[in-house]
């Protein structure tokens with residue numbers, strides 16, 4: 072009898088362990104875009120040394136804060152390297168660091184020896200270069216993606232448009248305290264993220280430009296992403312409007328399977344506990360006999 076319980080316990084443990092980890096997921100590591108300068112630095116130059124030092128500072132600092140900037144002049148003050156990273160505001164610091172490290176390794180593969188480069192993953196943004204971009208607003212369009220139009224192809228749907236507008240409008244106004252904001256209305260969710268070197272007003276202005284582009288470029292789309300130089304805004308939908316939403320920011324079709332995994336995990340945990348308790352009680356009463 073005891074052996075049987077032990078067996079079941081191992082089986083349940085195996086199920087629990089094999090469940091997908093709810094922390095740092097493919098979602099945060101998802102690739103959005105990368106840009107590399109055409110110009111390359113000279114291998115072994117002081118500038119390369121400064122870049123390497125900036126990038127390794129980034130890898131280490133992301134556990135301490137979700138935004139940081141760096142200026143490295145260690146090798147040569149005449150060829151400084153500037154860098155920054157920004158994690159999405161809803162990530163924990165360990166997830167932020169995982170994301171930044173993943174971004175750094177992808178960047179070195181995608182932009183070898185580039186004098187300047189930037190890379191955006193779902194969960195974080197990194198950038199470095201030889202000119203200081205720190206503290207400078209930048210609303211240049213870098214990347215844009217619109218989802219398909221409404222699932223039933225009715226095109227103009229006032230209900231959909233008003234839900235999206237209600238979700239988007241929560242990204243601005245009020246009392247912004249964070250570089251990250253999220254909004255939700257009906258079947259729509261929205262989020263925005265600024266790079267931490269912008270002032271509150273600059274951030275709000277930048278998000279406003281991104282929202283304008285979402286409204287004009289992704290007019291009837293079920294999802295949209297607009298990435299500008301120093302901020303981005305996105306929205307996505309599910310249910311009636313979601314074909315297959317683009318996910319990210321905690322939304323999207325992946326959530327359903329994640330939720331299932333959690334339900335299965337909790338059920339397995341409860342069964343495990345019951346089996347364990349009955350095992351303890353049996354062996355305790357067995358000991359008394």
Ligand SMILES: *[C@@H]1O[C@H](CO)[C@@H](O)[C@H](O)[C@H]1NC(C)=O
Pocket residue numbers: 110150186201202
């Ligand atoms: C950065 O690099 C580019 C290309 O080599 C160069 O034209 C520019 O002057 C550099 N800027 C600084 C501040 O060194």
Ligand SMILES: *[C@@H]1O[C@H](CO)[C@@H](O)[C@H](O)[C@H]1NC(C)=O
Pocket residue numbers: 139140141205206267268
């Ligand atoms: C850059 O980082 C320093 C701290 O290391 C901070 O005091 C400064 O405000 C940051 N600059 C910008 C533009 O974010």
